[in-house]
Amino acid sequence: MGRLQKILIPSLGLVLAFWFYSARDTFKPEMLRGKRVIVTGASTGIGEQMAYHLARMGAHVLLTARTEARLRNVVQRCLELGAASARFVSGTMEDTAFAQHVVREAQASLGGLDMLILNHVGASYFGFFDGDVEHVRKLLEINFLSYVAMTTSALPMLKESEGSIVVVSSMAGKVGFPFTVPYSATKFALDGFFSSLRQEFAIQSINVSITLCILGFIDTERAVRAAAEVLLERPAPRDECALEILKGAALRRRELYYRYSSTRLPLLLRDCAAELLDYLVRSRYRLPATPGGPRPQH
Ligand SMILES: NC(=O)C1=CN([C@@H]2O[C@H](COP(=O)(O)OP(=O)(O)OC[C@H]3O[C@@H](n4cnc5c(N)ncnc54)[C@H](OP(=O)(O)O)[C@@H]3O)[C@@H](O)[C@H]2O)C=CC1
Ligand SMILES: CC(C)CCC[C@@H](C)[C@H]1CC[C@H]2[C@@H]3C(=O)C=C4C[C@@H](O)CC[C@]4(C)[C@H]3CC[C@]12C
Numbered sequence: 113m114g115r116l117q118k119i120l121i122p123s124l125g126l127v128l129a130f131w132f133y134s135a136r137d138t139f140k141p142e143m144l145r146g147k148r149v150i151v152t153g154a155s156t157g158i159g160e161q162m163a164y165h166l167a168r169m170g171a172h173v174l175l176t177a178r179t180e181a182r183l184r185n186v187v188q189r190c191l192e193l194g195a196a197s198a199r200f201v202s203g204t205m206e207d208t209a210f211a212q213h214v215v216r217e218a219q220a221s222l223g224g225l226d227m228l229i230l231n232h233v234g235a236s237y238f239g240f241f242d243g244d245v246e247h248v249r250k251l252l253e254i255n256f257l258s259y260v261a262m263t264t265s266a267l268p269m270l271k272e273s274e275g276s277i278v279v280v281s282s283m284a285g286k287v288g289f290p291f292t293v294p295y296s297a298t299k300f301a302l303d304g305f306f307s308s309l310r311q312e313f314a315i316q317s318i319n320v321s322i323t324l325c326i327l328g329f330i331d332t333e334r335a336v337r338a339a340a341e342v343l344l345e346r347p348a349p350r351d352e353c354a355l356e357i358l359k360g361a362a363l364r365r366r367e368l369y370y371r372y373s374s375t376r377l378p379l380l381l382r383d384c385a386a387e388l389l390d391y392l393v394r395s396r397y398r399l400p401a402t403p404g405g406p407r408p409q410h
Contacts, residue, residue, distance in 0.1 A: 139363055143362040144170070144362055145170040146170060147171045147172065148171070148225050150215070150225060151163050151173060151174075152177070152205065153177055153233065154231070155178070162229060164193055165351075167198065172222055173198045174214070175187060175190075175201075178202060201213065205253075206253055208261040212262070216265070224269050226275040227275055230280060231280040232258075235334075238291045251295065252297070255302075256298045259302060263309075270320045271319075276323065278357065278361040279306050279325065280325045282299050282327050283327065283374070287378075288390070290393075310366070322366070323360050323364070328371055328374035329343060330348050331348065341398070342399075343396060344396045348374075378393075
């Protein structure tokens with residue numbers, strides 16, 4: 113009996129703790145109703161899908177990317193889907209002044225901000241590193257520095273609303289993958305910046321959540337065009353991916369993994385068997401017969 117109690121009581125405690133923890137963590141679409149959200153890179157791909165989900169949930173969306181004609185269509189569709197409001201600002205994130213301009217636009221048109229979704233990426237090549245240092249610099253400006261600039265400008269509004277920052281990164285921002293050298297550098301940089309910033313928020317009791325999203329291969333047009341022939345991996349659907357990101361953001365998660373089986377599970381190997389993980393990653397590539405590697409795709 114005594115032994116039974118020793119086992120039963122802690123087990124019951126564990127079950128209750130697990131139940132309490134999961135109950136706290138249920139996503140409801142109403143969580144995003146009426147929220148004021150910026151989505152960058154919203155003209156195509158995962159960003160476009162996030163805009164549509166947010167619209168269905170009744171959020172106010174401010175979308176940005178370079179291509180005005182596409183943004184106009186996405187805004188129109190968001191309004192049809194039920195967005196509380198939808199607008200866009202077009203321009204390039206190569207310019208940090210533009211990043212700051214987008215945030216000012218949120219202040220002017222929405223009167224504040226609840227969620228900043230940093231998702232855009234500049235075009236790069238999927239192939240062996242070609243030694244082009246200027247390309248690395250440019251990609252760092254688009255994929256990293258503009259994220260820093262937007263966060264810095266948006267922070268006063270996010271502190272005010274106790275809001276959220278969502279950083280869309282990749283498995284290639286946690287592990288080295290072949291053929292993504294410049295891109296991977298920019299994604300690792302995001303992890304350093306935002307993980308360190310999260311620590312400072314904790315010390316300063318700043319209630320702004322930072323969700324770093326670690327994505328595997330997703331079926332967006334550009335990614336499929338660039339990599340599908342070389343990868344033995346099947347891309348996951350972009351609309352489901354977009355919804356998972358929003359759920360993680362609404363629940364103020366620290367990190368989000370999509371899909372779990374091709375991100376979180378392989379990453380468990382990283383600290384105890386790095387060489388094995390490297391080998392498994394390479395084994396997912398159909399390596400080319402030509403010594404130059406796959407033709408660079410932009
Ligand atoms: N697809 C995948 O397999 C994976 C994607 N990810 C991440 O998900 C996020 C979205 O990727 P995905 O949807 O595939 O990308 P897409 O290429 O479909 O979309 C990229 C977006 O960024 C915008 N953009 C490109 N260059 C600039 C620029 N200079 N200034 C401002 N905006 C720009 C594009 O619009 P426009 O050209 O009109 O400016 C577009 O809206 C990225 O952060 C990516 O790293 C992570 C892992 C895997
Ligand atoms: C451990 C493995 C089983 C997981 C495999 C996941 C691999 C296949 C995933 C993880 C990260 C993915 C890359 C990515 O993040 C973004 C882009 C940019 C896009 O324009 C071109 C495609 C590219 C390079 C993706 C290619 C597929 C990658 C390497």
